Amino acid sequence: MGTVSKALELLDYFTRSRPLIGLSDLARLADLNKATCFRLLTELAENGFVEQIGTGREYRLGPTVLRLAALREAQVPTREAAMPVLQALAQQTGETAHLSMLMADSLRTLAFAYSAAHVTKVTMEDAETLPFHATSSGLAVLAFQSDAFRSTILSQPFPQLTTNTETNPMALRARLTEVRGLGYAESRGGFQTEVHSMAVPLFDALGRCSGALAVAAPASRMNEPQRRLIRYALMQAGTEITAIWGGSLPSDIATLWRLAA
Amino acid sequence: MGTVSKALELLDYFTRSRPLIGLSDLARLADLNKATCFRLLTELAENGFVEQIGTGREYRLGPTVLRLAALREAQVPTREAAMPVLQALAQQTGETAHLSMLMADSLRTLAFAYSAAHVTKVTMEDAETLPFHATSSGLAVLAFQSDAFRSTILSQPFPQLTTNTETNPMALRARLTEVRGLGYAESRGGFQTEVHSMAVPLFDALGRCSGALAVAAPASRMNEPQRRLIRYALMQAGTEITAIWGGSLPSDIATLWRLAA
DNA sequence: AACCGTCGGTTCAAATAATAAACCGAAAGC
DNA sequence: GCTTTCGGTTTATTATTTGAACCGACGGTT
Known part of the structure; x- marks a missing residue:
């Protein structure tokens, strides 16, 4: 499995019942090294797919998914x-x-x-x-x-x-x-x-x-x-x-x- | 820039006025090697972020973005x-x-x-x-x-x-x-x-x-x-x-x- | 019908980027 | 004040990504 898929699969761990996930938790869930998980999350965050709430806190899905969804629905x-x-x-x-x-x-x-x-x-x-x-x-x-x-x-x-x-x-x-x-x-x-x-x-x-x-x-x-x-x-x-x-x-x-x- | 960002940025080339993009076009737009672009698109497609219309045809945004957007909007x-x-x-x-x-x-x-x-x-x-x-x-x-x-x-x-x-x-x-x-x-x-x-x-x-x-x-x-x-x-x-x-x-x-x- | 360019997709050696363990300082629990 | 865990960082090692060349198929031109 490529790096890209690993990053994208991280997004799958966000659900209605678990909308906020911390770095360590997510690394455990996805069975990834914490450093790897961090790097992937950082890249996702740079592109707005996830965002952090306060400072040094948990991650949640970011606004970019809304924009993409709006485009998809338009088409x-x-x-x-x-x-x-x-x-x-x-x-x-x-x-x-x-x-x-x-x-x-x-x-x-x-x-x-x-x-x-x-x-x-x-x-x-x-x-x-x-x-x-x-x-x-x-x-x-x-x-x-x-x-x-x-x-x-x-x-x-x-x-x-x-x-x-x-x-x-x-x-x-x-x-x-x-x-x-x-x-x-x-x-x-x-x-x-x-x-x-x-x-x-x-x-x-x-x-x-x-x-x-x-x-x-x-x-x-x-x-x-x-x-x-x-x-x-x-x-x-x-x-x-x-x-x-x-x-x-x-x-x-x-x-x-x-x-x- | 990491591989993940390259893949995610591919999604940015889809717009309302350009909702369908072929492999070669996208490679040119993103200034990527066609093989690289193909591999990234394949990974995106495997995760439902993009999809192909018919057989061997152009790509468009996939249904996964809808699911993520629904989650984001719920939160x-x-x-x-x-x-x-x-x-x-x-x-x-x-x-x-x-x-x-x-x-x-x-x-x-x-x-x-x-x-x-x-x-x-x-x-x-x-x-x-x-x-x-x-x-x-x-x-x-x-x-x-x-x-x-x-x-x-x-x-x-x-x-x-x-x-x-x-x-x-x-x-x-x-x-x-x-x-x-x-x-x-x-x-x-x-x-x-x-x-x-x-x-x-x-x-x-x-x-x-x-x-x-x-x-x-x-x-x-x-x-x-x-x-x-x-x-x-x-x-x-x-x-x-x-x-x-x-x-x-x-x-x-x-x-x-x-x-x- | 032979030619040409381009399409989506594939191959493989070479180059580069991803990985994992150990390590921070900070904060929270006890 | 001790211990654990947190988010985040560093590093050498390693595995993945990369890109040029190549493929057969398709659609126009001539």
Whole structure:
């Protein structure tokens, strides 16, 4: 791994629940020598990707990321354009909705919306990576990738995150085939016990599946009528976001989703 | 300059008017060997900071910047929180309003808002760097920096951008003193002929001046009543944004702005 | 259809930049 | 006042980056 990647990966340690990180902490987290970490942070800071709060204090993400994001959104409206749909989805289903995107071979949460319908809800405090094998979003996205990409992912070992996590590559392949046939994916406690979720794939302007839209709920509220409601709402919202992105649904998906309506 | 900075600086070549850049073009722009540029781009792409459109085509900013920006905004609401004020300012003055922030020793445009009042207006197509010596925003920000920072900037030679650009360091120092006394800065065609602008400094939670708020108009519309209106609106909006940012105005500025009202 | 320039991408020896351990002084905890 | 940890610095050693030349593919010209 090159130096540049090491520096960029430092940025990944900043999350909603850990927005401020000190030099020594970060060096430990990233398993880097403190001097190395310092030099990388200094370079990031010189370019405004991180900044220090007071004097000799912790680091946090800097203003440059805002500027870059504004440019990206100006060219490819993704997040802002999808937010209203995401919020409507949360409200409509009464559960937590979230949008994830494929970024450099890993699936990351890009945005989420809560519903006020219940006091208990699935919270999304971290901008953490969503494992392909254990989340409905991961399955939805993986199902619609190229064979090559899918095989690369499936050739790596999968951690057993809960007692319900499917880790067998053969069984996962079968589930992916099933997902392609249904047009949506489901996870029942595979990522976190007590959390069930459903997800649909999203497609960009080139017809590639570049993300997923999901609704996650406490297992206790996931009965059959609720599943039907969420499935329907997801397909509607998925169609909408794909359209906003200027993407087009593969014709078989379009058909599946129309039939489900 | 380290490898990391070289990679990060590649991102700076993406602007609103040049959102897609090919490998060879970028290598030329950044004055890098094509192989080096390719390796850096590959690392940036592996981390989602850039992406390629089709196959073997140009590069553009990637989705990772959105995720980082969302995190930054969650911790330090800057852009989103200021947008409504910025839009109101544009509408109120009938001219183009823009917000800039100090990022790693350079002042960059973070957001802008147009007014529909006139067909001719100052457009902000590029997210370019604002020169300290030739823009009202630059003067407003520089006036409120530490002596050390100010001296560093003033020790570098200034390009003569228009016939009205002030490039003499001594004269600039005098103007900065004047800006501190008035609580706002003005530029009459120093950056672009035919563009006059006025700006006020913005302050963050630690009392540091971290950006500026400006209104730019065609020179032909900048008469004395209009100047008064813009000055007043800027001070109002500046107070508001500083408050939203959790910052506090230096007492002398607060006094100046109150008296002007 | 042969030519030309340029594209994105690759190779490999040579050169340069990154690394890690030890070391600061300062501040915080005990 | 002792100990630990902090952010930051120094240094020789080491591994990575670099750049010229090269590749096949593509798009115009002639």
